[in-house]
Amino acid sequence: MIADFAIWMSRTGPSQTIQKILWIIPTIQTIHILAIAIVLSSAAMLELRIMGWTGTRTTMSETAQRYIPFVWGGLIVLALSGSILVIGEPERELTSIAFQIKMGLLLLAIAMTAAFQIMVRCGVDYWSADGARPLGAKLLGLLTLLTWFAIAVAGRWIAYVDLDKVTL
C-alpha cells in the first residue's frame, strides 16, 4: 500500500518537477542538514545541561528558554525540507526501512522534548537550584540526545538502499 502510494506520488506534477530539476534535491538536502545542525546542537546543549556536563553557569530554565525554541523552529524547517525530499523521491523514502525507523524515532524525540519542556515549566525554582537534578531527568536527557543522534544516522542510512535490505 505504501509502495503504491509512493508510485502514485512520483507521477504527480510537483514530484516530476523536483525529479527534473537536478539541483533541487542537493540544495534542499543542504538546508535539511543545516537545520539538523541547529536541532542537534540545541538539543545537545539542553541535554548536556540536564546531565550537568556543561552550561552549569546558567539555570536550567534559562538554558531551556534559549535552546528549546531552536529545536522546534529547526524541526519546522526539517519538516518542510523533508517533505520536499519525500515528494521528489517518494519510493526512495517512504518504502525504506531506515526512513520508517527515522519517523518512529522522531515521534519519540518530539514527545520527550515536550515532556521535558513541561517539566521545566512546572518547576523553575527546583531547576534553578544547583545540584539537585533527579536521576530520572538525567536519563530522559541522555535518551533524548541519543534518539536525536539515531534519527540523524537513520536519515543518512536512507542513502544505502542495498544495505538497508541486507542489514535491517
Add this chain to the structure above:
Amino acid sequence: MQPILDWLENLALSRFIVDTPLAFPVIECVHVLAITLVVGSIVIVDLRLLGIASSRRPVTELAAEILPWTWGLFCLALLSGGMMFASNAGTYFFNTAFRFKMLCLALAGLNMLAFHLFTYRSVRNWDKDVPTVPAAKAAGALSLSFWIGVVLFGRWIGFTIHN
C-alpha cells in the same frame, strides 16, 4: 601529488574501507553527526556575536562553554573525513565540490584566526550588556557563510562522485 594519492589509497585502512560494505556508511554517519554538531555549535557562538541569540550571556562564558566541544567534534570530523578521503583519494582530490569544501574550510579557519588575533583582544569591552563591535558581527556573519559553504559543497560531493 599522484604518488601521495596512490599511497593513501593503498593503506591497509583504505583497503579495509573499500572491501567492507558497512565500513563507508558507518564512517559517513560518524562524519555527518560530527559535522552537524561542529556547525551547529559554531552557529550558537556566531549568533551571539551577531547579537541574535544568547545576548544576555557574556561572550567569553559562552565561548568557553561551547568551543571545547566544537574542537573535539572537529577532530572526529577530520578523522572520519580523512578516512573517507583516503579510501578514494584519487577521485576526491580532483573533485570540484571537494575542493570548494576545503576552500570554505580554510576560509572559516582564517576568519577564526583573524578574529582571535585582533577582534577578540578587546572582548572585555563588549563581553556583556552592550552590543558586540562591528568586527565581531562581521566575523560571525563570515563564519556562518563559510560553514554553510562547507555543508553545501560537502553534500555536493555525494552527487558528483559515483563509485
